[in-house]
Amino acid sequence: MISVDAMGGDRGPAAIVAGIEQSCDKNPEIRFIVHGPEPELRRLIGRRREIADRCVIRHAPGVVSMTDKPSQVIRSAQDTSMWSAVESVRNGEATVAVSCGNTGALMALSMLRLRKLPGVARPAIAILWPSRNPTGFNVMLDVGADIKADATDLLQYALMGASYARNGLGLDRPRVGLLNVGTEEHKGRAELKEAQELVAAAAPRGQFDYVGFVEGSDLMSDRVDVIVTDGFTGNIALKAGEGTAKLVGDFLKEAFANSIMSKFAALLAMTSLKRLQKRIDPRRVNGGVFLGLNGTVVKSHGSADATGLSAAIKLAFQLAKSGFHERLAARVAQAAEQAAAAPAPGATHAPTGDSA
């Protein structure tokens, strides 16, 4: 069961419902709890039999807007669709929540209601990034849950990111790198040198390979699967990359619109250009996953259309099916035990499966 916040996206609830419809078409197994003002949702969903049967509507009249401050939202947003969507994960009705709303508010609310996993100091947002790897993607985290991260946080990001790559990309032994200004060991900030040692030491038991420092140019390289960084740097790298891809794409369009000959060429190359567009389409990788909480939340782009939302739902469904959350929690608990050297008996209730 996937919990979907129908409100708060730039394109309104109709785009969200269209995304749900796309997902229903593609996957007969998915069921939804859809949160928002009931009359509006009933009007959008009710007339489509094939999706109405698979959606439970949960009334929530309030909407968190893009400009609301997280601190306000956590005090007064109990009646909103975002709150209600997260609540469905908290009370176990749904496995994963999906929202297009305000990122800061969604993270604050998720932290408040779901609480951090034992052993996690700072949750992280992980994204998939188009790369030269056979899977087509790299994982990068944190891209903006928090603006700071010390060495221990970076270690946790490494564990969580490796777990995400295993379950989300199907990699047995993900290669993890720490983002820095150069690959030489003496480079970078103090916390990175400290994290370097922690992550290298955790690699054997965490079942990942530590490849050392990686650079901004490695975001799309095939020498790493998981790129670990603080949320400030990760957010700026993500947006710099997205912005550059968009710029090149726009320049390409201008180039082809330049003359009759080039317009004709574009027509001939249509299939190839469409494939290129698909390869770098940000909608395909739509969905930042909040890691480190007692429950999984997928943040979709605010401007996501039906295709974008359907990609986020697909990701949510895949994570729900793979039992990702339990596996990740077990990994983090195991690492926390090791760090504590003398494991507390209370921390051993989590299964320590090897494929988390």
Added chain:
Amino acid sequence: MISVDAMGGDRGPAAIVAGIEQSCDKNPEIRFIVHGPEPELRRLIGRRREIADRCVIRHAPGVVSMTDKPSQVIRSAQDTSMWSAVESVRNGEATVAVSCGNTGALMALSMLRLRKLPGVARPAIAILWPSRNPTGFNVMLDVGADIKADATDLLQYALMGASYARNGLGLDRPRVGLLNVGTEEHKGRAELKEAQELVAAAAPRGQFDYVGFVEGSDLMSDRVDVIVTDGFTGNIALKAGEGTAKLVGDFLKEAFANSIMSKFAALLAMTSLKRLQKRIDPRRVNGGVFLGLNGTVVKSHGSADATGLSAAIKLAFQLAKSGFHERLAARVAQAAEQAAAAPAPGATHAPTGDSA
């Protein structure tokens, strides 16, 4: 007079001399001092009359390699071409030095020999970035001179970056933004909030407009001309953007090589594709400028070919001709005076021209 380090680039001195030759063809005014092992340089330069007349060869047998640590270089590199190239600026023979060598070593050596400008705590490396602006470029700094920057450093970067945009891009009143994870005033790290106030207060006398916080996606936007950030974040943003542009370019090539039809289309669209390639060609914007020293140093890409080096030389020549260094020094001195509230009489020797 431009001082050129002929050694230390990935392609060896032949590529450097070829770049000098390209520059000579394009611009009859430029003269060079070329630093490196004399026999080798004489062999490369001597046989070409048209450039031999315009180059002074300065013998320096040693070479700084890409793997040399900056700390070693400043202790023992007196016989190298890099040292000699910087020395020509120090003793006034040349206005600007150009090197393709090891960035860390070049910066360490430039700081040691040229010394920091009075009032500058941390020098910065500024680059030009392809953008949607009418000039075609934005300035970003620091991209890796230092991994840290406090609020006062960021203010100095803003002043130096604005001066660079005025002289390098010909903008009367550059728009300056601070790189952050969001544009809202409450976002980001403490030093950014403090820098925000300092930069806004300095804008009227510094003759630039402060546009507030900008995001990673603004690196190529037309709402800002100068993007100010610390060297850690700037370096990663730069490489993430460059890497993404290269990835999209490679995907594009693959798309066109995909079928006979698309190969034919590529042929038809050749002119347009070439124009696109030129627009995003990193060689065109080759040259990070070291700001905040008593002298100007241009760092060219290590892998620069003749075209790349010629772009770096063109930039160096433009900065030399515009009297950029004196203007920038005056700006920084003026700001330092203002900061000191009671200007020291000794600091007023610098001209306080309004167009720096």
